[in-house]
Amino acid sequence: MSVAIGSHDLSAEQRSRRSGGREARRAMRAAPLADDIRPVRAGLEGGRFKALAQSDLERIHEAVLTLLETVGFANAIPSCIEALTRVGATYSDDGRIRFPRALVLSTIENAARNFTLCGQDPKHDMLIQGRRVHYGTAGAAVHLVDVEKREYRESLLQDIYDAARLVEGLDNIHFFQRPMVPRDIPDPLEMDFNTLYACVSGTSKHVGTSFTVRENVAPALQMLYEIAGGEENFRARPFVSNSNCFVVPPMKFAEDACGVLEACVEGGIPILLLSAGQAGATAPAAIAGAVVQAVAEVLAGLVYVNALKPGHPAIFGTWPFVSDLRTGAMSGGSAEQALLTAACAQMAQFYDLPGGSAAGMADSKLPDVQSGYEKGITNVMAGLSGLNLVYESAGMHASLLGFCLESLIIDNDMLGQCLRCVRGIEVSDEALSIATISEVCLNGPGHYLGNEQTLRLMQTEYFYPAVADRFSPKEWNERGKPDLLGKAIVEKKRVLAERFPRHVSRMTDDKLRVQFGELIKLPRSGMGG
């Protein structure tokens, strides 16, 4: 296979020679690394990609203040009007709440920042600060993608639990916001309650969830307090946040969601203030305009939360989506989406607020080359922007309509790669390698294969995927041309047959089942018996 041309590639022969220390190096990797020297981890600092210049950020900020002051919000519920006017917003004859610039600015100044989103297990705590990056799931897909049948079927409660326990073991997915709705539980109260139950039972990582109406929050809080071992415990370390679509873009409050928001603030649940306009449909088609509207909307929400309870933890959840303007359909995997999300990350940093936005939403219906590049491009740009919480980053397809368990496993590798890119390049005297290069060239073997530096950096500086394939064509052929999707299917089945998390103890679960009785719809048989 060696070709005697001016090729810049290594010949097969060279490659083969170089694989000398392979077994020894493989053995070195057998022992797991301590968390602080792993090549990637939650909370790495991003920010080296800046979609917007500083002057752009300032212009967006000015436009936002103008809109909040002159356009404001429609459809506020009475309690919202009461809370907002009490802190200085105005309510006019045209039914709109408007926000004086001083009120917005003082809210930004005094809002909660640098807080921790807790896991049930403290090792999954996420400090939301600066440009620290965390990847996680989210969504409200109504389908589960069955990759074996190449089919979309309705998503079920068990799927949510299964997704949660898969995420429990995937290192590069740092939090679990419910990605699907249980189509087998039509009653809204039952749906809300069981969605949350499946999430918190399946993973000890931080969970995000939604509620349909205000009244559904109380039973959920009862469950969470029980799991936490008491209300104070939960309030001290809330391991669930409320993904709250308080706004119907453009610039209208969502009445039911506002009720939910008030109940969650009251109950000690952090709020993800989620504005999900769609550029070209419910937000301006101009990317900058979609950012302006999203920022204005979320800041209105921030004023609202802080009017209810100053300093209540809230996430700056600017999630503008994109339309394919030819059809009006959402295009979550697009370049325009990647830019919107990156811009939103910067606006959160502009305000020094904890930012969350969406990336990784593929338009493609299946885990294929298209979904790969759509997810890769949008997720790496989100991370490089220093977005604190990258929602939708794993498992999602069809622009949020289909969720795929196998993709979780595949995307975990992709997110590890993104995190390695976020971590960036160490430039130290040692890393600049003058001594190493000199030694190898002048006195050494003329290569770096067995070099002390190489062996030392192998585990701490290089990210290795868990399921992705790095075989040569020859090895790949000899091993029967392994297919990544096939590997993910096997791994999914293995995990789902074996992993039944017990961070919520059986004793606690027994209590919940006594307390809530028929309300709990996930049978013990689906939870390891």
Added chain:
Amino acid sequence: MSVAIGSHDLSAEQRSRRSGGREARRAMRAAPLADDIRPVRAGLEGGRFKALAQSDLERIHEAVLTLLETVGFANAIPSCIEALTRVGATYSDDGRIRFPRALVLSTIENAARNFTLCGQDPKHDMLIQGRRVHYGTAGAAVHLVDVEKREYRESLLQDIYDAARLVEGLDNIHFFQRPMVPRDIPDPLEMDFNTLYACVSGTSKHVGTSFTVRENVAPALQMLYEIAGGEENFRARPFVSNSNCFVVPPMKFAEDACGVLEACVEGGIPILLLSAGQAGATAPAAIAGAVVQAVAEVLAGLVYVNALKPGHPAIFGTWPFVSDLRTGAMSGGSAEQALLTAACAQMAQFYDLPGGSAAGMADSKLPDVQSGYEKGITNVMAGLSGLNLVYESAGMHASLLGFCLESLIIDNDMLGQCLRCVRGIEVSDEALSIATISEVCLNGPGHYLGNEQTLRLMQTEYFYPAVADRFSPKEWNERGKPDLLGKAIVEKKRVLAERFPRHVSRMTDDKLRVQFGELIKLPRSGMGG
């Protein structure tokens, strides 16, 4: 399918309502756009991602100067020694050429920059300047990926011609460096000559190629002068550059390639000074160290070229690759590769030299979800870094061992997406959309679907893929679950059956076939008869 929860997604019903103006908008897109208002094009300005800080760049530069001065290069051929010592390099008893810092700095100052890499068709000219980004192919794959059989077979001369004429019609692939070697042409002279013949016959875009030995350059030049209509014409607008691996990393000249380099400089061919060390094997495992070595090596080459002919166009081709340190095998799709390439883009900008490096090399053997994210991540980071010439960006698999024609078609969409990301976000008063948002909220319909702004931006601001799929699950199902790979296979066959470029006229080709006789191995039958 509509679910009454606090979902941030649009329900199916909402989606359906919004597709109202769809047909009208599709019709609007029927007419092709003028080049200067297309959403993406060659030469968009990158640079918003900076893998390295300014102080890092300066430290790398200092390390480079130290290495060139103290370690230098081994294995220089006599003509190289003569040229380099004449301009001030030293040649020592240990057989190494060393480069005083003043020589390196004056070379950087006086080297060619801001030049144009020409196409045979001037519309494909590439101005290599600042942070202007161009994507293209490259490589020396020894296999063609047969996606229908899921098989690697030896690459053939016809494959190179076929790849060239596919690239001819793919808007987001801006140049064509030969991506494969013709395994059916073992003789080095015949291989070099026919590779170039297949490239320049297949595409009117700028071509890059290699030569095995110095002697093979002369007949190639005769062919190129003939195609250009005379030597002066070619020298005025050289539409071929020489991808030249003048260095065997670490820090040794490649004797044959140096002979080729000298002949190409003499003959008027721009040089891609290509240093292709592999971190952890032929370059330091530390990313910063691999960059240092690559920059030192390419600057040595730049001194060499400028010693031969001051101001001869040369591309700063720092192409450090990455090893999977567990096995020593190359990993072109890795995060570490993405960082290396992005860092190299910045070093070229640091010197204001025309930079070329590699991205888009997937480890995956086939166009699948892994190759998608590997290519997407590495290519978008290269573009966002403002790399002038992104080599290997389309079609490549198995870390340069396999090239895939169907991937060219798929990757063209991905590169369009990358270019859209590179273009970034326009922030103007109009784009900030205060008036539009106010009008829609206060007086308008409460959405932006038929808005004048939306319709105006549809064609000029949004990138639409050619083959990628944006159907909803419902549409996708109704259309028989189209598979992207299947679409690419059909498109490849259509193009290869129809497109036989004639920028090299039949009359010129007749002359070449008379002049070179049996040397030309690509039969007319494979070129449209």
